[in-house]
Amino acid sequence: MTTNDALLRLRGTTLGAGSPSVCVPLVATTVGDAVDAAHALPTGVADVVELRLDHLTGAAADPALVGAAVAAVRAALPGEVPLLATFRSAREGGAQPADDAAYAAVVAAVVAGAGPDGADAVDVELATPDVADTVARARAAGLAVVVSHHDFVRTPPAADLVALLRRQRDVGADVCKVAVLPHDPDDVLALLTATREFARDADRPVVTVAMGALGLVTRLAGGVFGSAMTFGAVGTASAPGQVDAARLRDVLTLLHDAS
Numbered sequence: 132m133t134t135n136d137a138l139l140r141l142r143g144t145t146l147g148a149g150s151p152s153v154c155v156p157l158v159a160t161t162v163g164d165a166v167d168a169a170h171a172l173p174t175g176v177a178d179v180v181e182l183r184l185d186h187l188t189g190a191a192a193d194p195a196l197v198g199a200a201v202a203a204v205r206a207a208l209p210g211e212v213p214l215l216a217t218f219r220s221a222r223e224g225g226a227q228p229a230d231d232a233a234y235a236a237v238v239a240a241v242v243a244g245a246g247p248d249g250a251d252a253v254d255v256e257l258a259t260p261d262v263a264d265t266v267a268r269a270r271a272a273g274l275a276v277v278v279s280h281h282d283f284v285r286t287p288p289a290a291d292l293v294a295l296l297r298r299q300r301d302v303g304a305d306v307c308k309v310a311v312l313p314h315d316p317d318d319v320l321a322l323l324t325a326t327r328e329f330a331r332d333a334d335r336p337v338v339t340v341a342m343g344a345l346g347l348v349t350r351l352a353g354g355v356f357g358s359a360m361t362f363g364a365v366g367t368a369s370a371p372g373q374v375d376a377a378r379l380r381d382v383l384t385l386l387h388d389a390s
């Protein structure tokens with residue numbers, strides 16, 4: 132991991148430079164299926180791959196399975212594509228329950244496997260107890276940390292979103308990330324306004340998403356406002372509103388070529 136102002140370099144991908152990076156989530160329920168999905172990724176579509184550990188059956192109760200899954204997917208990816216390991220908690224839209232201790236054990240398993248054969252980055256939710264300590268441990272192991280917050284119910288006002296992004300920065304995030312659910316176009320504007328306000332003088336990449344059909348414009352054009360990465364699906368989507376990664380890439384190229 133190399134950090135330079137608002138840029139973050141992970142293997143062959145630099146977050147925050149030019150067009151937003153495309154992150155493709157893998158949502159398999161077994162290690163074998165996750166590896167197959169990683170092998171099946173079309174060349175050049177994913178700048179980052181996110182392994183959604185909460186979709187892996189039994190992951191919350193089995194840190195060894197988490198370590199094995201991360202290592203197996205890492206080995207299946209091209210060397211230049213960084214791997215982000217994410218266990219999304221059920222309270223923030225994840226696929227399986229985990230109490231605080233189980234969540235901590237999953238993150239600890241990702242951290243224990245850090246290195247060339249492990250993940251490059253780990254997602255840590257801002258609501259995690261002792262979040263700053265968790266972030267510090269991951270960073271000490273050489274992982275980049277995405278500190279995240281997801282609201283699958285609503286979109287907080289722009290000022291509250293900026294405050295969340297600042298708290299993420301203050302607990303040591305390498306990347307600050309917020310995903311919200313908009314109910315009207317004003318919510319979409321609130322998300323974009325917060326993105327712009329935070330990104331204007333941020334010293335690290337920010338990633339923001341408005342989910343659902345209404346929020347799709349933020350997945351396509353969030354880069355204009357400072358969002359450094361956007362999530363696109365290859366096969367199964369991991370969140371509402373996620374579109375096919377190859378089509379997403381076409382739109383990003385169109386926007387980039389016009390600038």
Ligand SMILES: O=C1C[C@@](O)(C(=O)O)C[C@@H](O)[C@@H]1O
Nearest residue numbers: 156310340342362369370373
């Ligand atoms: O947080 C995010 C963003 C996301 O929720 C989306 O809306 O695309 C998809 C998740 O896989 C990822 O962890």
